[in-house]
Amino acid sequence: MSGYKDIHEYLDDFEDIPGTRVYTAARARQGYHLNQFAMSLMKPENRDRWKADERAYLDEWPMTEEQKQAVLDRDYNRLLDLGGNIYFLSKVFSTDGLSFVQAVSTMTGMSVEDYQAMMNAGGRSPKGVRSKREGN
Template sequence: MCNALSQAANREAFQRDEEAFMEAYALTPEERQLVRDRDFRGLLAHGGNIYFLIKLGVVTGNGLYKMGARMRGESYEQFPATRNDAGAT
């Protein structure tokens, strides 16, 4: 499903009706909830690929740093401040 978001028409379809878009790609109920929750860490744990998830992040207004902040449990403002720390993971 995330790879399909490479195409503008699919991004528009997702934004118009997320539920129908997820249905078209036969996501499981658990996968759908992870998408609804924008739970990128959960999607990764469920077998998602970070490169494909970035497509989902962008279409939902969650660029790479916002995704990283959510996955680390930090605010968007906190996350960039940790990127140059020697212990940042």
């Protein structure tokens, strides 16, 4: 059967999309505790504990040290690589007082204004690098 790929080849293709992290089952498993931590910030008492001592609060969760450090650094791109789901991570930046647009613009290296203008104009152009492996 021409063009057939096994599941591993199929899933590997998701890692070839420049600037995109596809939230796969593997990422969901990897980020389970990270995402549970983020969702815990929906409760005011947990937000208060988090704001009082971020490190102590993180240490209550069975996350990797790399995940914890990425949270402390507010490195949202790294958190996505480590299994974070952007909708769960929004609880972290909301707790910091950031809007979705403000937080996501930091992930693109663009100013809030430039990011918002790009999105209002229809988003990123489909032209450009379409494959990390092929560089095109």
